[in-house]
Amino acid sequence: MSTARAARRVYRDVTFEEYAFARAGALLRFARLLTDDEHRAEDLVQDVLAKAYARWGRIARTDRPDVYVRRMLVNTHHSWWRRRSSREVTVEAVGERPATGDEAAEVAERDALWRLVRQLPKRQRTVIVLRYYEDLDDARIAEILDCSTGTVRTHAKRALDTLRAAPSAISTGGSR
Numbered sequence: 001m002s003t004a005r006a007a008r009r010v011y012r013d014v015t016f017e018e019y020a021f022a023r024a025g026a027l028l029r030f031a032r033l034l035t036d037d038e039h040r041a042e043d044l045v046q047d048v049l050a051k052a053y054a055r056w057g058r059i060a061r062t063d064r065p066d067v068y069v070r071r072m073l074v075n076t077h078h079s080w081w082r083r084r085s086s087r088e089v090t091v092e093a094v095g096e097r098p099a100t101g102d103e104a105a106e107v108a109e110r111d112a113l114w115r116l117v118r119q120l121p122k123r124q125r126t127v128i129v130l131r132y133y134e135d136l137d138d139a140r141i142a143e144i145l146d147c148s149t150g151t152v153r154t155h156a157k158r159a160l161d162t163l164r165a166a167p168s169a170i171s172t173g174g175s176r
Contacts (some may be wrong), residue, residue, distance in 0.1 A: 014057040020049055023066065030070065034077045035127040036118055048072045064143075071144045074126060116166050117159075124159035127152055 024045065031048075032043035052059055052069055059065050117128055123145070130141045138149040138156075145152065 014060065016053050016060075019056075019060075019065065020053075023069070025068065027073065030129070030134055031077070033133050034073065034126065036114075044073060044077055048076050051076075065176055067143050069138065070130075071146065074144060078122065105160070113163075116163050120159050120162060124155045124162070127155040128159050131156060 025044050027048070028041055031044045032038055035041045035044060038070060048069065051072060059068050062068050117125060120128065126145065130136045130144060131138075134146070138152045141152045142149045
């Protein structure tokens with residue numbers, strides 16, 4: 001039996017509630033990285049799961065329901081971004097405290113890197129999140145974004161070039 005057929009059989013037997021319970025944490029982490037806001041991420045996941053509930057019979061029959069639901073998250077996030085009502089201006093975090101040790105320096109470094117990632121265009125940022133935070137390969141990212149793998153690699157290269165050329169470049173002594 002092929003792996004795709006086995007995966008279909010697994011999800012056909014899983015109710016929506018079981019799927020949502022098992023995957024909600026991962027979907028929330030992914031949404032948090034896309035939106036850069038914990039509350040918007042929760043709202044995004046809730047909206048997408050509500051849509052997925054209505055279509056679960058069809059989604060469960062696909063080869064990879066996770067890809068389908070992640071694509072729904074990306075598309076819904078982009079739709080939110082386009083709506084004027086959701087274009088709130090967020091306030092930057094409270095000023096940084098002085099580093100007290102290596103752990104604090106690593107946290108500050110990750111925070112600085114994340115600020116740079118937030119400045120990327122939405123498609124480049126989405127590719128970076130899917131590749132480095134969700135640890136997906138180019139083919140899976142292309143499937144989620146509904147584009148070619150070449151487009152994924154182009155977005156990733158442009159994003160990495162932008163991050164490397166940033167004037168507030170991250171020091172090379174960090175863990176990631």
